[in-house]
Structure formats: structure tokens, C-alpha cells
Amino acid sequence: MIASGHTQAYRELKAALAEVIPHERLIDDPLRTLAYGTDASFYRMIPQLVVRVESEAELIRVLGECHARALPGTFRAAGTSLSGQAVTDSVLILLSRAWRGHEILDNGEAIWLQPGVIGARANQLLAPFKRKIGPDPASINSCMIGGIAANNASGMCCGTAQNSYRTLRDIRVILADGTVLDTADAASREAFRHSHGELLVGLERLSRETLANTALADKIRHKYRLKNTTGYALNSLVDFTDGIEILKHLMIGSEGTLGFISAITYDTVPDEPLKAAALAFFPDMATTCRATIALKKTSVAAVELMDRAALRSVQNKSGMPEVLKTLPEGAAALLIDVRGDDEAVLESREAEVHAALEGIKTLEPLGFTREQATYELYWKIRKGLFPAVGAVRETGTTVVIEDVAFPIERLDQGVLALTEVFHRHGYQDAILFGHALEGNLHFVFPQGFEKLGEVERYQALMGEVAQLVGVEYGGSLKAEHGTGRNMAPYVELEWGADAYALMWRIKGLFDPDNLLNPEVILSRNPTLHLENLKPLPAADPLVDKCIECGFCEPVCPSKDLTLTPRQRIVIRRELARLEALGEQASEEDKARIERLWKDYRYQGDETCAADGLCATQCPVNINTGDLIRSLRRERNVGKAGVARLVGHHFSGTTRFGRGALNVAAFGQALLGDQGMVKVSRALRKLSGERLPQWLPSMPRAASIKVLNRPIGSGDRVRDKVVYMPSCATRVFGANRDDQESRSVMELTLALLDKAGFEVIIPAMPGHLCCGMAFQSKGQFIEADHKARELNRELLAASQNGRYPVLCDTSPCTLRMQETLDARLTLMEPVAFAHDHLLPRLEITPLTEPIAIHVTCSSTRMGLTDKFVALARACATNVVVPAEISCCGFAGDKGFATPELSASALQGLAHQVEGCVAGYSNSRTCEIGLSLQGGIPYRSIFSLVDRVSQPKETASREEAVPGV
DSSP states (O other), rough: OOOOGGGGHHHHHHEEETTTTTTGEOOOOOHHHHTTOOSSSSBOOSSSSSEOOHHHHHHHHHHHHHHTTOOEEEESSSSSOOSSSTTSEEEEEEGGGOOOEEEGGGTTTTEEEOSSHHHHHHHHHGGGGGGGOOOOTTTTTBHHHHHHHHHHBBBBTTTTTHHHHHHHEEEEEETSSSSSETTTTTHHHHHHHSSSHHHOOOOOOOHHHHHHHHHHHHHHHTTTOOOOSSSOOTTTHHHHSSSHHHHHHHSSOOTTTSSSSEEEEEEEEOOOEEEEEEEESSHHHHHHHHHHHHTTTSSOOOEEEEHHHHHHHHSTTTOOOOOGGGOOOTTTEEEEEEEEEEEHHHHHHHHHHHTTTTTTTOOOOOBBOHHHHHHHHHHHHHHHHHHHHHHHHHTEEEEEEEEEEEOGGGHHHHHHHHHHHHHTTOTTTEEEEEEGGGGEEEEEEEEEETTTTTTHHHHHHHHHIIIIIIIOOOSSSSSSSOOOOTGGGHHHHOOOHHHHHHHEEEEEHTTTTTOSSSSSSSOTTTTTGSSOOOOOOOOOOTTTTTTOOOOOOOGTTTTTSOOOHHHHHHHHHHHOOOOOOHOOOHHHHHHHHHHHHHHIIIIEEEEOOSSHHHHHHOOOOOOOHHHHHHHHHHGGGGGGGHHHHHHHTHHHHHHHHHHHHHHHHHHHHHHHHHHHHHHHHHHHHHHTSSSSSOTTTTOOOOOGGGGGGGOOOOOSSEEEEEEEEOOOHHHBBHHHHOOOOOOOHHHHHHHHTTEEEEEEEOOTTTOOOOOOHHHHOOOHHHHHHHHHHHHHHHHHHTTTTOOEEEEEEEEHHHHHHHSTTTSSSSEEEHHIIIIIGGEEEEEEOBBBBBEOOOOHHHTTTTOOOHHHHHHHHHBBEEEOOOOOOOOSOTTTTTHHHHHHHHHTTTTTTHHHHOOOEESSSSSHHHHHHHHHHHHOOEEEHHHHTTTTOOOOOOOOGOOOOTT
């Protein structure tokens, strides 16, 4: 732990860094140091200072100032690390969004990446070339390249042949003394040889000594026949003799203890497009392991092992095959994946598998599927195992995932021995799965540390596991999750004294003052893995199942502004822990509670869009927005009367909104955009932030009169559809300066008429609301009242569900689907246009480039692919901006907290440059998108209307279901 005497040193450090780094990126307040200091491991350490760096120059300055004060520093990318390698009680150096640079090289044969690029984004960039990066960790949608390389993370298809160590072409690193080495640059290499010749000579000496020690060299080669991330990459000393090459490969898996990876160039690997999978069931683990060994010689892409306990943990989940419930005790399964560039290759590889398993008993006939839904179901079973334990664990416990590798020829013995160890220590709930081809197994189990004796039980388990795997079987204690703090006390046990001493010599060459992530990988502390254990107290049933993995973070609109869902939960848990002290709370505790709640108001509440996207990425399906709305309900309980008044006079409220837009338009005409922004900002400040901020993209007021005229009546036989315009489209009209001057209501009615529909408008359309506007502010009673009111009117208009209901706004449709009568067929613009307008219209696609924004509600409804397909049916050049998820406008958040949308959409303008317009399916979102994107954003109905003509006849086969 950091001594209290260092407090002054941290103050001096912050003051020195403030000369080059803005104050907002130097963080030392109690709320954010705790929030930003939390990773996916079961350790908690609170940094004294968090620094968000945006350049190499800033990073070098941070390292220099830390060194001058002997203060340790730890690098953090995404923080999905499981072994405690990304936590510190000193200086935490966070990567900002500035580290997301990338470049495709050699027609996709290689890719240059900065450490802040998310792994899945790298593969998205490579997809047009049918290539991908070699590493494929399960967290690839969240983890960043810096962490993938620094941990030598691998995955399900990666094996040992395609990990970062094996696919590394070049690397750019910053060492502890601030020196930069770019191995792709001859001048940089030459300069480094001149300035750091002693380091390179030292590495080359270690290589010669290791090669001369035949027993040690053979042990190293054996250990890296397996997946192995325990300790430093000693294979670099036997694979290479040149100091630069040794250094380059030592950085892989070094977990930020030898230097900072500023960029990496990977040689990419083929991404074969055709895929097939088989789920093979075997009567016992011994048979399963024999099958695995047989498959090692085939051209399979992946073989994933799952024991009976693992399969039982998911057998009752929706969509799981019924056969899982009937498997006998002791049974196990292999998920076998094969891939190919063409049908012939795929078929030959399937045949290889059948031949390899000939004579090995299976419980069910082996058959491959290429059907996408079934293929995805099989992988859903495998990927659902870790969260399955997390979802059923006792509140207050964490989820521990141990990650070992056995020599594959002894896999069956190792599995049985390891299972026996877990059961002997009382871990009956442990499940076993893993990457069988590499002998790489994951044991997952719930673990509490609060109850008496639990720490000792865990210690006894780990000691026996380490002896069994590392010594008796010659395996690796950390196959792919990194050593971290969790396994640091056992590195010498696994490797032996000679190899361990070699690792300390490596550390001494790179970091003689031991200031780069100390106590990670190497530690003299035998109980390090039992210290600084993370508390997980009950906070709220809505979020108590959170395992703090961070998978939610990439899609959160506030991730670069304030907190992420994981961090919001971290702070809520800390508040619950402190408040549970009750009368035992000290004055310091009480002051901390008050300060945390005060800061949480903005950091956690006001800047949360509550869009629910976090639930789409969460392994245990937590919607952190539900937590925030619940807190808003508690805070706004005194405003229930106002909410009831607004809800009961809703048509007047929307009329007032249109009137305010007309007044704003007059003000804009008088003062201009800049003048209006200044006046609005001043009025907002005087009101205590109660008045909304006027935006240059503020649209005209809509006219509700368009709903008064009948659409589609007459002699022609037409299908009927109920049209429910949202309150947003009833208030906000078209953009002021846009060529598209029609409101969403006008566009919707025109398209329905063109496609041959008769439109039914529910009674009192100006008064109706789905209730989302009230729900988002925690006014649940009035939200439910408005939903019941809408439900009644839509049932009447649709004749109890006989006719479908179209809502012109996606988020409102999602809310309606979640709350209204199941008899109603509720459709939003994208799904309705794709399924029921396109077949009835003649389409002439646009040739000029357009952009689309898939709203968070569309994502949650599973409409992303349909959205893209609809746009591509209407335009030949469609831009889908990368890494833009929720726009952050969140109803009225864009007016009340405009910095949220600005942060969420940072970089949008660059990505849509050259597009003539953008299209979406939420009017308020389009306001924020227009402002930040620099192009007009309109309803997707505007695009469909622009490119379409009515067909002469509409087939009855194309009728909407329910008509």
C-alpha cells in the first residue's frame, strides 16, 4: 500500500502534470478514482491519481514526473483484465479515445493499431479483406489491443499459433525512462542500439545463457508448447538471439511491467467465411478427452469442452436443446467448429472430423449444422457458461475464473485430478469448460471473501491447484488470462528457481527502479493474491448480479465524459457498503457518503442516457439505466404531482412545446445562431440549469393538423394500419434549413398512402403518450398511467389487435412493446418499411452517399441488420459510422445535458463527411445527430419516400400480419 507520507508527492505530481495536461484529465476525487480504478478482477485498489493521456508526449512526461518522485505507475486500456494486472493504489494511466489510430497494410496482410482500438473493431476493419487479427479472446467486443498484446490474450480459435507473440510483426514501445523504440523504423532501431546498447547486450547475454542451459531451454520450449501467460515470455530468449527481437517479443504478455505498448503491427490471418459446427456429446470425460486428442490432428477451427455441470448451468435457458436435460451424470460435450473458403474445403474438413471420431462413442449421432441460427445457438451455449455462474451466485460473492493448461496427452488425467481438488475443498458449484485442443481449461466458481474461513479455503485451493498443474503435470497456471496479482506468488513454483531468477533479471534490465506496475507478474509477497480483495455488497437487486467485467463500456454514450455502467454500479456498491455501517460509521465515512452522493448526481445520474444498450452486452443482462431511473424516482418523489398534472393535460403540454419552438425560431431570426446560443446559455445559467439549452439544429414546430385528413379511403381495397405518431414527432417538425421540409407525420402518411394503406388515427392523438418521457425521469406511476391510456385507445383503434399499429419513433415502439397488450402488433419505422413498404413500392436507389444511425432501441430490438439492409435497398453508398452507438440525446437530455450527446457523437462529423444526409428513426436523436454530424438527419421514411414510386397493384401476400 502507498504510505501516507506520499500524499505531498502526489500533490506535487499533479501540479507538475497540470503544466501540460488539462485539469479535467487529472483526476483525484474520491468518486472517480474508485470508479476508474476498478477492473474485472476480484481485487480493489484505489489510485491516488488517475491521468487520462492523449499522446506519447504526455505519457513520457507522466513517466518522467513519476520517476522523479519514485511513484509507481500502471497502464490501463479497457480494464477487462481478470487477474488484477490493471489496478493500483498509486498512479493509474488511462488511455483516452485519442489512442484509436489504425492503418491497413499490404492489402490486409497486416494491420497497424494503437492500443485503444477495440479488438472487434480491428476485425471490422479487416473484414473487407477476409482477414482478422489472430487473437480472439471472448472479451474481444470490449477489450483493447493494448490489453490483448500486454496479456498475450488468445481465445477460442487462436491457439498458440495465432496469438500476439506469434503474429507480431512490429511494435512501438515507450520504456520506463521515456525512450521510444519503433521496431518498424530502421532509424529508430539504430538510435536505440546507440542509446540503449547496454539493455540490448544484456538481453542477448540472457539468451546465450539460456540456450547454454539445455535443461532450462528445453523446459521453456515445453512450456510454450502449451498456452502460457505465467511470467515473462521466456520463449523470446530461445526463439531469438538479436536484442531488438528479444525486446519486441518480451513486451508481449508483460502486463505493463516492462514498458508501454504505443502501437503494434500484426500479421493478420485468414477469416474463412463459411462456418459449420457440431455439438458432440460423450458418456464421460475420459472419452471426451480422447476425442479431443483425436481432433488435434484435423483442420478444425475450434474445439470447446464443456463438462456436465457446465451444460447443466445453461440447460434451462431459452432456446437450449432439450437433449441437455437428459444427459447422464459424468457426460461432457465438445463444440466442434470447422471453417473454409468454399464448400469443398468445408465438406472435406467435416469429413476429417467424422473420420477422426470413428470408433469413439457418442451419446447422439454427430452432425454438423451450417444453419446460422443453430450455429449461433451452439456458441451461445459455450459463451453462456461464465455468466451462468455469475447470474446464480449468492449476493456478495464474486466469480472466480481460473485458467490452466495441461499437456494435451494428459488432459483426461488432469481434468479428473483438478475436479477432485475442487470438490475436496468444497467447490461443488465449479463448472469446467475450455479450449480443449490446447489443453486449456477454465474453472469458474462463486467465491465469497467476507465469511470467516473463506479466504483460507481459497488459499488452500490455490496452493493445491498450483502444485497439481504447475509441478505434477508440467502445465501452466495461467494459460491466457495473464499472471497479474492472482498468480504472481506461484510463478516460481511453476517455473523453478532458475527461470524465476531469469525473470527478475529481465525486470531489472527494463525497470531497475521497479516503478512500472510493481507486484504484477513478479512479487516477493507470498500472500499478494489474498490482499486487497474487492467487496461486492448488496446495493440493489437490479444490479447485484454485476461481475464488473466491463463488457458494457464500449456502447455507453457517457464513457468518455463521466462514468460507464460498470462504474455507476461500483459507486452505488460503495455507497451501500458505507451506508450499511449505520451508527458505526465514522465522521469520515459520513463525509465520504455525502461527497459521493453529491458527485454521483452529475457523474452517475444526469449524464446517464438510460438507453439500455449496456444490457445488450452484459453477460448477466443488467440494464444499468433501470438503476438510474430507480434513483431518479427516489429523488423526484416530490414532483409526482407535477408529473400527474403534465400527464393529465398532455395535449396542452405538447402545444406548449410547439409554441416554445415558434418563440425560439423568432429569437433565432432576430439574434442569429450565435446570439441565440449565448442568450440561451445565459438564461439556462440564471435558471440553475432548469431551462433547456437552445441548439442550432433546433427544428421547426410540427403541425398536428395533418392528422385530420383521411389517408387511403376511397374505392380501392386497402389494408388497414393504425398510425400512432409519437409525442416527439407531434412537437418537432423538420430541420429549419433542410431541403426536406415535411414533418415525420407528413412523411409517414404520404408513404402509407403510396403503399396502398388505409390509415386509422387513434382517438385523442394529441393527448397520447407511451409514458417513456415520465419513465426516464423516474415518474413510474404517471408512466404506467399513460401506457394504460394508450393501450386502451390502440386496442379500440385496431379492433383489439386486428390491425397492426405503426409508431413513427423507435424508442417509443420499444417502450410500447414492453408495456402494452400482447394482442397488439406493434411496429416501428425500420421493420415496417423493410417488411411491408419495400415489397409494395418501386425503388430507384440513390447514388449519392448517405449515412444512417441505428438507434439504441433498434439495436435492442435486434433490427441492426434490417436497418442496414433497408438503407442499402434505397441507396448504393451507405455509411454506417463505426463506434457510434447511442447518440446520447436520450429524449430531452440533449437539451438538458448537451455535453453528453457531444461526447457520444465525437468523431461523427469526420465519418459522415461527404454524405448528403443522414437517416434514423427517432426525431430527437436526429436533432443531436444533425448538430454533431454537420449534415441534416431525417426520418428513414424520408429516404424511402424519396426513392420510391407506388406499384400498380399490391399483392395480398404482402399484407401486414394481422390484417
